[in-house]
Amino acid sequence: MKILVLIGNVPDTTTKIKFNADNTAIDASGVQWIINPWDELALTRAIELKEAHGAAIEKIVVANVGRSETEATLRKALAVGADEAIRIDADPLDALYVATQLAAVAADYDLILAGIENADYNGTAVGGMLAELLNRKSVSAVSGIDLEGDLLKISREIDGGAQQLSMSLPLLAVVQKGIAKEPRIPAMRGIMMARKKPLNVIAAADAEALTAFEYFELPPAKAACKMVEEDQAASLIRILHEEAKVL
Amino acid sequence: MSSSNYTALDYFELDELLSEEHKIIRSSIREWVNKSVKPIIEDYAQRAKFPLHLFKEMGELGAFGPYLPEQYGCAGLDQMAYGLIMQELERGDSGIRSAASVQSSLVMYPIYTFGSEEQRQHYLPRLAKGELIGCFGLTEPNHGSNPGGMETRLRDAGDHVILNGAKMWITNSAIADIAVVWAKDEQGIIRGLIVEKGMKGFTAPETHGKWSLRASITGELVFDEVKVPKANLLPNIKGLKGPMMCLNSARYGIAWGAVGAALDCYDAALRYSLERKQFNKPLAAFQLQQKKLAEAATEITKAQLMAWRLGMLRNDDKATPGQISMAKRNNVAMALNVAHETRQILGAMGITGDFPMMRHMMNLESVITYEGTHDIHLLITGNDLTGISAFV
Ligand SMILES: Cc1cc2nc3c(=O)[nH]c(=O)nc-3n(C[C@H](O)[C@H](O)[C@H](O)COP(=O)(O)OP(=O)(O)OC[C@H]3O[C@@H](n4cnc5c(N)ncnc54)[C@H](O)[C@@H]3O)c2cc1C
Numbered sequence: 001m002k003i004l005v006l007i008g009n010v011p012d013t014t015t016k017i018k019f020n021a022d023n024t025a026i027d028a029s030g031v032q033w034i035i036n037p038w039d040e041l042a043l044t045r046a047i048e049l050k051e052a053h054g055a056a057i058e059k060i061v062v063a064n065v066g067r068s069e070t071e072a073t074l075r076k077a078l079a080v081g082a083d084e085a086i087r088i089d090a091d092p093l094d095a096l097y098v099a100t101q102l103a104a105v106a107a108d109y110d111l112i113l114a115g116i117e118n119a120d121y122n123g124t125a126v127g128g129m130l131a132e133l134l135n136r137k138s139v140s141a142v143s144g145i146d147l148e149g150d151l152l153k154i155s156r157e158i159d160g161g162a163q164q165l166s167m168s169l170p171l172l173a174v175v176q177k178g179i180a181k182e183p184r185i186p187a188m189r190g191i192m193m194a195r196k197k198p199l200n201v202i203a204a205a206d207a208e209a210l211t212a213f214e215y216f217e218l219p220p221a222k223a224a225c226k227m228v229e230e231d232q233a234a235s236l237i238r239i240l241h242e243e244a245k246v247l
Numbered sequence: 248m249s250s251s252n253y254t255a256l257d258y259f260e261l262d263e264l265l266s267e268e269h270k271i272i273r274s275s276i277r278e279w280v281n282k283s284v285k286p287i288i289e290d291y292a293q294r295a296k297f298p299l300h301l302f303k304e305m306g307e308l309g310a311f312g313p314y315l316p317e318q319y320g321c322a323g324l325d326q327m328a329y330g331l332i333m334q335e336l337e338r339g340d341s342g343i344r345s346a347a348s349v350q351s352s353l354v355m356y357p358i359y360t361f362g363s364e365e366q367r368q369h370y371l372p373r374l375a376k377g378e379l380i381g382c383f384g385l386t387e388p389n390h391g392s393n394p395g396g397m398e399t400r401l402r403d404a405g406d407h408v409i410l411n412g413a414k415m416w417i418t419n420s421a422i423a424d425i426a427v428v429w430a431k432d433e434q435g436i437i438r439g440l441i442v443e444k445g446m447k448g449f450t451a452p453e454t455h456g457k458w459s460l461r462a463s464i465t466g467e468l469v470f471d472e473v474k475v476p477k478a479n480l481l482p483n484i485k486g487l488k489g490p491m492m493c494l495n496s497a498r499y500g501i502a503w504g505a506v507g508a509a510l511d512c513y514d515a516a517l518r519y520s521l522e523r524k525q526f527n528k529p530l531a532a533f534q535l536q537q538k539k540l541a542e543a544a545t546e547i548t549k550a551q552l553m554a555w556r557l558g559m560l561r562n563d564d565k566a567t568p569g570q571i572s573m574a575k576r577n578n579v580a581m582a583l584n585v586a587h588e589t590r591q592i593l594g595a596m597g598i599t600g601d602f603p604m605m606r607h608m609m610n611l612e613s614v615i616t617y618e619g620t621h622d623i624h625l626l627i628t629g630n631d632l633t634g635i636s637a638f639v
Contacts, residue, residue, distance in 0.1 A: 014252060032274075072267040079271060185282075186275045188309025188322035188332075191268060 001147075001169065003050075004109035005043045006102060006127070007062045007077055007085075008036030008092075009070040010120040023215040026120075028069075035073050037183075038115025044180035045145060046113060047081040053147050059083040061109070065092045065101045071199060078194035079186035085197070090204035093212075099129035100207040107134055110169040111152070116141060116176040127174035136170050143178035251281040252518065253338075255510050258548045261555060265327070272328050276335035279308055284339035289600040292340065292462040295455070299422065301343060306377020310336065310347050312355035319359065320372035326561040330503035330554055337504035338511045341610035342463030344504045349418045350374060352497035354381030354427050357439055360492065361484035366441065370425065382423035382451075384414035384442075384468045385490045391416075392623050393638075395487050399430040399470065401438065408432075408480065410442065410473040416617070420466030421453040427481075428468065429490050439481035439489050448473040459613040461606075495571050498618050499561055502574035503554045505582035505614065506547060508607045512582075513543045515602050516589035523593075536592055543585045550578040569631035576624035583611040 011017065012032040020027050035043070043062065050057040062077040063086040064070050074085040088101045106112055114127030131138030143162075144155035154165040154173065186194075228236045241247040262270065283304055291298045305311060314329045315321035329351070337344035355374050358366055373379040390396045399412025410430060420426070426442045442449055453466040481489070517540055520531035530536045557574045560566035590597040590604035597604050615621050630636045
């Protein structure tokens with residue numbers, strides 16, 4: 001069995017986001033890039049499965065649609081335990097565009113793991129679109145996955161409980177938190193071994209983005225907070241009435 | 248996944264001088280420090296306990312002997328990688344970095360460099376994994392800055408040697424499985440040997456009551472007629488050059504490590520000074536506080552560049568002991584000063600364990616003393632510049 005894990009390259013979740021002059025793109029200067037947290041968990045689970053089931057899993061490949069800057073992120077994925085990486089050389093314009101690019105390389109894999117969302121633009125569509133393009137069954141909001149013989153045992157969170165499924169391959173699973181405990185920190189030997197693992201760069205397929213970003217906005221700055229002493233109820237009511245105009 | 252607010256100062260865009268791989272290495276260790284060291288270290292330091300479980304974790308990460316070859320279970324990385332690992336570990340705590348320095352530069356390095364093939368294969372893979380803990384015995388009660396005067400002796404007894412003497416101020420002593428010990432033979436020549444825990448007559452009592460490196464174990468090594476097989480002698484080195492080569496490697500790591508401690512203090516102080524208000528203004532708005540921050544940033548930047556350049560020289564096997572002394576001395580003093588100045592920015596908060604400055608500051612008092620004191624490194628530089636030794 002071959003596993004493909006989709007890897008998004010996103011700004012570190014603690015980054016203070018700035019935009020370019022006309023607010024049409026993130027200003028990438030000074031941004032630390034990381035593996036999209038959900039994808040990182042998916043990769044962690046793939047590695048756990050390989051460790052637990054050994055020979056049943058032939059290899060784990062990670063794939064990203066991005067320019068050469070994203071290779072550091074792919075190297076990190078190789079350092080934690082992926083066997084090979086694929087970079088499709090294109091800007092990830094929108095979900096359909098990315099899914100179309102991935103469809104060109106993904107058909108060979110028995111199990112495809114996609115994160116439930118991407119931490120940059122909160123996109124959630126790539127996994128589902130890719131399954132559709134590959135004409136393959138998919139399951140979403142997966143929070144547990146294990147291998148039993150030829151079948152995958154899958155658990156999903158549903159309203160008020162959990163659902164257990166047994167599914168055959170090939171399959172695309174869109175995974176969420178809970179799929180693996182904690183992402184792994186690449187060890188020094190893994191980092192060194194990652195040097196020798198293949199990172200294949202593939203030219204982009206012909207495809208068109210169907211959406212475009214117009215502009216971005218930051219949430220409004222938090223208004224200053226006015227403190228009223230505890231015994232000043234009258235003054236609080238006056239402020240709410242005259243200044244905040246909510247009474 | 249990162250969860251800390253820590254931002255490393257990189258005022259001169261040093262990152263551009265590092266490879267992608269170096270940055271992955273740095274972020275790995277940084278992440279581990281955020282996850283495993285930062286949340287517990289203050290408590291261990293307060294209780295004067297070494298977090299022993301971290302030893303195994305560092306082994307799994309590959310933080311021990313990272314520049315030694317893969318065939319011995321190491322990562323085969325370069326000197327820059329080693330420096331970055333030390334920097335990140337010491338951002339956590341100098342005691343954690345000390346444990347890694349000793350294991351890497353003072354135990355694995357001499358076994359690799361001066362040891363036999365059997366010794367390498369026997370010890371290095373387990374030392375790399377953190378399954379074995381090592382320590383390094385050079386300093387003695389009567390001989391610190393002048394180790395050449397050591398009194399510890401070994402005498403030939405057929406297939407083994409008999410070791411007598413005592414070492415003091417030894418990092419990891421009480422928890423070590425093996426000790427790389429330097430002693431004089433009957434001809435007065437300094438030899439290195441590997442002494443194992445459990446050998447009859449060998450004890451390693453811990454030294455208590457330290458105000459510095461509280462999360463690191465320091466102690467003695469006492470040898471009373473210890474029978475050590477000759478196979479445990481390091482065959483490929485004789486003389487003071489042996490321990491000095493080890494110290495060069497460790498001191499290089501300290502030059503980076505000190506930068507880590509300083510970065511941690513600077514980062515905490517910068518964030519605090521932007522949030523804390525007095526006289527209706529953030530502390531950071533006052534010139535006196537800006538002076539402290541600006542000077543800290545300047546000194547850290549200089550120290551970073553020095554450490555980086557020294558790493559390049561070491562990669563080319565060109566770094567001289569004089570250069571290493573200069574960098575160790577400068578960077579440790581810089582870090583101690585930054586810890587001191589940034590602590591004041593926090594006022595009373597700065598003396599608590601909620602912030603790292605006091606711990607770093609106290610730790611750095613050891614770092615400025617061990618591996619050659621601040622004075623001794625100055626004398627080494629002076630000697631190097633003038634050709635005249637001013638030691639005696
Ligand atoms: C926490 C800790 C951990 C340590 N870990 C280890 C370890 O793992 N292994 C190990 O072998 N050692 C270790 N050491 C020992 C350390 O290397 C020594 O403390 C150091 O070399 C200084 O020796 P000393 O303490 O005997 O000071 P001394 O040599 O007595 O020096 C005292 C003072 O005199 C000054 N001085 C000495 N000679 C001269 C001179 N010629 N001219 C001018 N001034 C001079 C020194 O600079 C210093 O200020 C450790 C020390 C500490 C504090």
